[in-house]
Amino acid sequence: MITDARVLQTEFVPSEVVHRHAEVDTIAGALEPLVDDDRPEDALLFGPTGVGKTCVARYTVSRLREQLLDLRTCYVNCWSDRTRFRVLYRLLDAIDRTVDVHRRSTPKDELLDRLREADDHPYVAVLDEADQLEDPSLLYDLSRLPHLTLVVVANRETDLFASLSERTSSRLQSSTRLSFDRYGTDELVAILQGRAEQGLEPGAISDSQLRRIADAAAGDARIAIGTLRSAARTAEREDADAITDAMLTDAIPDARETVRQRAIDQLTDHQRVCYRIVAEAGEIEPGDLYERYRERVDEPRTRRTVRDYLSKLDHYNLVRASGEKRGRTYHAVGRSE
DNA sequence: CGTCCACTGGAAGCCGTGGCGC
DNA sequence: GCGCCACGGCTTCCAGTGGACG
Numbered sequence: 332m333i334t335d336a337r338v339l340q341t342e343f344v345p346s347e348v349v350h351r352h353a354e355v356d357t358i359a360g361a362l363e364p365l366v367d368d369d370r371p372e373d374a375l376l377f378g379p380t381g382v383g384k385t386c387v388a389r390y391t392v393s394r395l396r397e398q399l400l401d402l403r404t405c406y407v408n409c410w411s412d413r414t415r416f417r418v419l420y421r422l423l424d425a426i427d428r429t430v431d432v433h434r435r436s437t438p439k440d441e442l443l444d445r446l447r448e449a450d451d452h453p454y455v456a457v458l459d460e461a462d463q464l465e466d467p468s469l470l471y472d473l474s475r476l477p478h479l480t481l482v483v484v485a486n487r488e489t490d491l492f493a494s495l496s497e498r499t500s501s502r503l504q505s506s507t508r509l510s511f512d513r514y515g516t517d518e519l520v521a522i523l524q525g526r527a528e529q530g531l532e533p534g535a536i537s538d539s540q541l542r543r544i545a546d547a548a549a550g551d552a553r554i555a556i557g558t559l560r561s562a563a564r565t566a567e568r569e570d571a572d573a574i575t576d577a578m579l580t581d582a583i584p585d586a587r588e589t590v591r592q593r594a595i596d597q598l599t600d601h602q603r604v605c606y607r608i609v610a611e612a613g614e615i616e617p618g619d620l621y622e623r624y625r626e627r628v629d630e631p632r633t634r635r636t637v638r639d640y641l642s643k644l645d646h647y648n649l650v651r652a653s654g655e656k657r658g659r660t661y662h663a664v665g666r667s668e
Numbered sequence: 669c670g671t672c673c674a675c676t677g678g679a680a681g682c683c684g685t686g687g688c689g690c
Numbered sequence: 691g692c693g694c695c696a697c698g699g700c701t702t703c704c705a706g707t708g709g710a711c712g
Contacts, residue, residue: 414697465698617675633701638676656708657674 332567338530339560341553344389349525350518351387354509358391361507362480365453366398373474373481375503377488378511380648381551384484387511388457392482395455403454410460415469422446422456443472450478459484462491471499474506481506513550520545522552523559531563536574543576547583557586591664594647602640604628609650610663617641617659 337343348355354376361372376384389406396402405425412418419442428449461470462485474481483503485491488510492500514522523541536559544562548555562582566574598606601624608623609615615623620641625631632640641661644650651662 416697632699634675635677635702636700639700642677654708656676656706658709659675 332532332535332571333530333563334532335530338526339556339563341556342385343526344386344393345525345529347525348383348387348390349522350514351383351511354383354387354511355391357507357509358387358482359395362391362395362455362482365395365402365455365480370477371453371480373483373503373506375488375491375506375508376482376484376511377486377491377509379486379513379551381548381553381555382511382513383552384511385457385459386552388459388482388484392455392457399453401452403452404456405454406457406459408459409463413463413465415464415466416442418458418464418469419443419446422454423449426454446473446479447476450476453478453480455480455482457482457484461485462487467491468499471502474499474502514552515550516542516545519548519550519552519555523555526556526559532572534573535563535566540574540576540579543579544583548586554586554590557589558582561585561589591649594649598644601628601632601637602643605637605640606644606649609644609661612663614660614662617661620661 333339338345358374358376361374364371374388376388378384392404392406396404403426405422407418407421409418412421423442423445426449428445456473456479458464458470458473458481461467461483464470470481470483473479483491483506488508520538520541523544524538527536527541541559544555544558548558558579559582562574562578565578565581569578571578595603595606604627605620605624608620608627612620612623617638621634621637624637641650641652645652645661648664651664653660653662
């Protein structure tokens, strides 16, 4: 059934990007001057999850590296490395300049200086989920390094710029900006066909089944590919030659659930309690929510902290906040959504 | 209309932890 | 071992704001 499990991973960067040629060209265009030893532009990529931002960024950068042998590149996910220190550390680590970082306990911007000095080769850094950075002014400092080119990936343009200071945003105004729309069903089908061809036995899944997956994924390629993987696993486990419609029926909710579960697993205990309260209530107001939270945990955090938890849950689509200021309610994010 | 109130999210500061130089 | 410092998680304080209500 499965001939190549790698291509069924959502993180897999295909050798040819389906349906994002224009985007690839735009970013490649921004970076192109590097080939002639010229000054490239930074690139900003925006769009919701599962629309191929990360994929396009990584693909474009890796293709550029084929042309430019001495190009340095690094991919940083700012969700897992969200502090200034960690991002800088990653960027240095990728070029082997971290050797003695721990000695001489880092005076404020030792790491940045070090990165500045490592300018013997051009460097392209992909900063994924950049709106998660705790200290967004890092973007400003990085954008001022002449040999470093940024490819910044974030969800919403407005959110990212809201968190930036005046000088940072004006500095980034001039960069190449690109918004990604949700995939249409046909585009998702094409993506799935590519993955099925590379990863599954011929005839394992029909086009109409792929279309069904694409429909259910509502424009999100991560969900679509996850569904395909889940169905293929079931087929393999049951020793079937092909994926049946019944397997798909199971796989469709499964893929969303997996995405959600992975996010839930990353929460702390207190955050999880908050999530459960909203999930159980379906819809709840902040006051009640905090009361229940206080009853349920041993050493409750303050309201302010719980507010931070909730905005985090909102950000990861585990709950949805509607209304603002006084009129706010928190909703569970439904399974069928 | 003005006033009160609930709620949000920024800012500053506290504190435990952990790595480092001495 | 000691003092130092960065860091992250948290609290405290607060300005701002939309909705409810007299």
